[in-house]
Amino acid sequence: MTPTLSPRARVGAVSLAAVVLATFAVVYTVRAADRGGPATGSSHVTLDNTPGLYVRTADGKVAALSKGGARETALSCRRFYASGTGAVCLTTKPGIPPRTQAIVLDRSLRPRRTVTFGGTPNRARVSPSGRMVSWTVFVTGDSYSGGSFSTRSGILDTRTGYLVKNVETLQLTLDGRRYAASDVNFWGITFARDDNRFYATVATRGRTYLVEGDFKAWTARALRENVECPSLSPDGTRVAYKKRVRDSGSDPWRLHVLDLKTLRDTELAETRSVDDQAAWLDDGTVAYALPGRARGSSDVWSVPADGTGEPVRRARDASSPSMNAGR
Amino acid sequence: MYLAAGRSGPPSTVQAAPERPARRTRVASTVLALGAVSLVTDISSEMVTAVLPLYFVLQLGLNPLQFGFLDGLYNGVSAVVRLAGGHLADRRQRHRLVAGAGYALSAVCKLGLLFAGGSTTALSATLAADRVGKGVRTAPRDAMISLSCAERDLGRAFGVHRAMDTTGALLGPLAAFALLWLAVDAYDVVFLVSFCFGLFGVVLLYAFVPAHPSPAAATSRPSDLRAALRLPAVPAFRRVLVAASLLGLMSVGDGFLYLVLQKRLDLDTVYFPLLPLGSAAVYLLLAVPVGRAADRLGRRIPYLWGHLGLLGVYLVLFSPVPGWPLTVLVLVLLGTYYAATDGVLMALGGPVVPEKQRAAGLALLQSGQAVGRLLASVLFGAAWTLWSMQAALALAAAGLTATLLLARFLLPAHPTESA
Numbered sequence: 127m128t129p130t131l132s133p134r135a136r137v138g139a140v141s142l143a144a145v146v147l148a149t150f151a152v153v154y155t156v157r158a159a160d161r162g163g164p165a166t167g168s169s170h171v172t173l174d175n176t177p178g179l180y181v182r183t184a185d186g187k188v189a190a191l192s193k194g195g196a197r198e199t200a201l202s203c204r205r206f207y208a209s210g211t212g213a214v215c216l217t218t219k220p221g222i223p224p225r226t227q228a229i230v231l232d233r234s235l236r237p238r239r240t241v242t243f244g245g246t247p248n249r250a251r252v253s254p255s256g257r258m259v260s261w262t263v264f265v266t267g268d269s270y271s272g273g274s275f276s277t278r279s280g281i282l283d284t285r286t287g288y289l290v291k292n293v294e295t296l297q298l299t300l301d302g303r304r305y306a307a308s309d310v311n312f313w314g315i316t317f318a319r320d321d322n323r324f325y326a327t328v329a330t331r332g333r334t335y336l337v338e339g340d341f342k343a344w345t346a347r348a349l350r351e352n353v354e355c356p357s358l359s360p361d362g363t364r365v366a367y368k369k370r371v372r373d374s375g376s377d378p379w380r381l382h383v384l385d386l387k388t389l390r391d392t393e394l395a396e397t398r399s400v401d402d403q404a405a406w407l408d409d410g411t412v413a414y415a416l417p418g419r420a421r422g423s424s425d426v427w428s429v430p431a432d433g434t435g436e437p438v439r440r441a442r443d444a445s446s447p448s449m450n451a452g453r
Numbered sequence: 454m455y456l457a458a459g460r461s462g463p464p465s466t467v468q469a470a471p472e473r474p475a476r477r478t479r480v481a482s483t484v485l486a487l488g489a490v491s492l493v494t495d496i497s498s499e500m501v502t503a504v505l506p507l508y509f510v511l512q513l514g515l516n517p518l519q520f521g522f523l524d525g526l527y528n529g530v531s532a533v534v535r536l537a538g539g540h541l542a543d544r545r546q547r548h549r550l551v552a553g554a555g556y557a558l559s560a561v562c563k564l565g566l567l568f569a570g571g572s573t574t575a576l577s578a579t580l581a582a583d584r585v586g587k588g589v590r591t592a593p594r595d596a597m598i599s600l601s602c603a604e605r606d607l608g609r610a611f612g613v614h615r616a617m618d619t620t621g622a623l624l625g626p627l628a629a630f631a632l633l634w635l636a637v638d639a640y641d642v643v644f645l646v647s648f649c650f651g652l653f654g655v656v657l658l659y660a661f662v663p664a665h666p667s668p669a670a671a672t673s674r675p676s677d678l679r680a681a682l683r684l685p686a687v688p689a690f691r692r693v694l695v696a697a698s699l700l701g702l703m704s705v706g707d708g709f710l711y712l713v714l715q716k717r718l719d720l721d722t723v724y725f726p727l728l729p730l731g732s733a734a735v736y737l738l739l740a741v742p743v744g745r746a747a748d749r750l751g752r753r754i755p756y757l758w759g760h761l762g763l764l765g766v767y768l769v770l771f772s773p774v775p776g777w778p779l780t781v782l783v784l785v786l787l788g789t790y791y792a793a794t795d796g797v798l799m800a801l802g803g804p805v806v807p808e809k810q811r812a813a814g815l816a817l818l819q820s821g822q823a824v825g826r827l828l829a830s831v832l833f834g835a836a837w838t839l840w841s842m843q844a845a846l847a848l849a850a851a852g853l854t855a856t857l858l859l860a861r862f863l864l865p866a867h868p869t870e871s872a
Contacts, residue, residue, distance in 0.1 A: 136660045143656045147649040158636040220634035223726040244722030246510045421570035
């Protein structure tokens with residue numbers, strides 16, 4: 127049995143503990159605050175003057191990998207994608223409650239429009255022309271049990287300014303029939319050249335589908351099962367995606383390419399489990415992020431889109447690849 | 454060993470005893486101390502809960518859907534651990550030790566998050582250990598509350614405790630968001646500050662909560678497992694257990710109710726994290742008044758009427774009430790339901806369990822209710838998918854009404870006024 131202290135001694139001991147713990151917490155917080163957030167610098171790198179592969183670096187900066195090495199932009203993003211006349215940068219804004227922003231950028235990487243919403247940034251895309259911008263976030267507190275997640279996707283038409291924050295109102299056709307359910311989730315939207323047709327993942331009742339959507343008609347129909355995070359090839363004939371090949375929690379996905387005309391699948395040479403929306407570098411190559419060696423880090427790899435060859439590492443400590451072909 | 458100490462009792466428990474008759478009109482100091490421990494611990498746990506999704510996805514690049522699945526799994530484990538914790542506390546009458554071990558384990562897990570890094574295995578183990586800590590501590594803590602004050606003041610005691618507990622739950626997420634605002638992306642700061650709060654909770658427990666909440670309990674014979682398992686054979690306890698489990702089976706989880714609310718209003722995702730804070734604020738305001746009323750009117754009445762609050766939530770979600778009024782109504786009704794049932798059930802069930810099996814008895818009650826609620830959400834989800842949101846709500850409302858009528862007969866009219 128522990129000897130009993132007097133009330134005064136107990137109050138003293140507790141106060142001492144409080145002071146020690148509070149000092150520790152405050153000092154640690156202040157030092158962490160000094161580590162500094164993303165400093166807003168300036169950079170001369172723009173989509174116009176620097177073609178090449180764009181990635182997000184380990185410290186959250188967007189950088190262009192051109193022949194002269196990596197050149198940083200002034201942007202700090204969670205997810206970045208550039209295509210056609212512009213780019214999109216998903217960032218988080220701390221606060222109560224925290225928010226996420228999709229910043230739509232022009233070719234000089236200057237902000238044109240900002241959309242604010244909740245959730246955790248996950249995917250971002252710009253259509254080949256640069257007109258349609260889409261994104262996906264994870265949302266908590268929006269599901270059957272308290273701890274799980276669901277997704278929410280949005281689309282912005284930058285020409286008309288028309289914004290859809292949640293695409294779940296799409297009229298969905300599954301197995302040839304109109305479908306509506308509480309648990310429908312959309313993610314990974316990828317637009318075609320005409321800025322109207324798009325592809326996305328739909329998940330419901332534990333299954334995932336590839337859907338083809340029509341923006342003007344606001345409809346979507348399922349093409350086939352077990353397709354996640356589609357990415358349309360530049361020529362518009364194929365979709366690169368992650369296919370669930372294992373039911374277990376570890377290493378569930380493998381990259382595949384689906385021919386939209388024949389609906390034939392090609393397994394890519396990348397054998398590791400990829401949890402990313404692949405980006406086409408050209409009609410024959412896709413790039414994607416894979417976990418790196420250090421904790422929380424990732425590297426960008428690429429692999430031929432026809433199932434041949436082998437993966438090549440394009441950048442260390444990088445994620446969110448997109449190809450800026452220049453003009 | 455305790456048998457050898459005989460009826461004279463160890464000296465350490467003597468000081469708490471003389472205060473009790475004189476302070477009858479005030480809340481027992483043990484209750485306030487346990488309330489303070491819960492407040493501080495809830496700040497610790499809720500600040501981590503609030504940032505974990507962000508941390509998993511943004512910092513570690515993990516797939517959150519898998520963690521959602523694991524989270525559900527751990528919640529199931531928690532029910533089993535709770536019964537073990539309750540029995541362990543009873544067996545040696547060492548409620549503080551068992552609760553303290555649970556608090557300490559959860560505190561250490563916050564540091565575990567810091568060091569687990571991106572390893573999925575280490576993170577899963579840490580989260581599981583955290584759940585075990587929470588499961589272990591709950592029943593001994595509630596047993597200490599119910600043993601530390603006179604039976605007629607139980608409702609208020611639990612009201613005070615739950616109000617303090619909910620204050621922590623409100624402050625936790627706000628503290629976490631504030632820290633991430635001060636030091637951008639510094640999740641390590643959130644985990645470290647959370648650890649400090651958790652550790653301080655343990656210090657408070659050992660400094661201000663007596664080792665033995667009831668002098669009589671300290672000297673009584675140890676409880677054995679068979680006696681604990683035979684608890685449901687006690688008619689008064691069985692009635693409360695059956696009523697609580699059945700009502701739990703008709704109680705659809707918050708997550709689902711918020712989901713219905715969002716579907717109906719197409720609420721902006723920015724406001725999702727604020728919904729639970731809204732109902733917690735109502736719970737906080739009502740916990741003490743409802744507890745006092747429970748002491749005056751008998752605990753059966755607020756417990757049953759509280760479920761009408763939940764029934765009200767089902768009905769207004771069904772009704773054509775628009776926009777903000779609907780949100781406010783749902784949060785107020787939900788907060789009222791929790792205020793009138795959560796602590797009140799402990800005050801209702803406590804007195805019908807023998808003192809030396811108090812923790813195990815309360816653990817059984819909590820687990821019965823929790824398992825019921827888990828099934829309720831599964832059934833609600835199935836009904837929604839099979840038929841429609843409206844049908845699922847109507848079914849839940851009908852089921853709850855029928856169960857309430859049944860519970861009215863099941864629950865003893867004055868279970869606590871046995872003295």
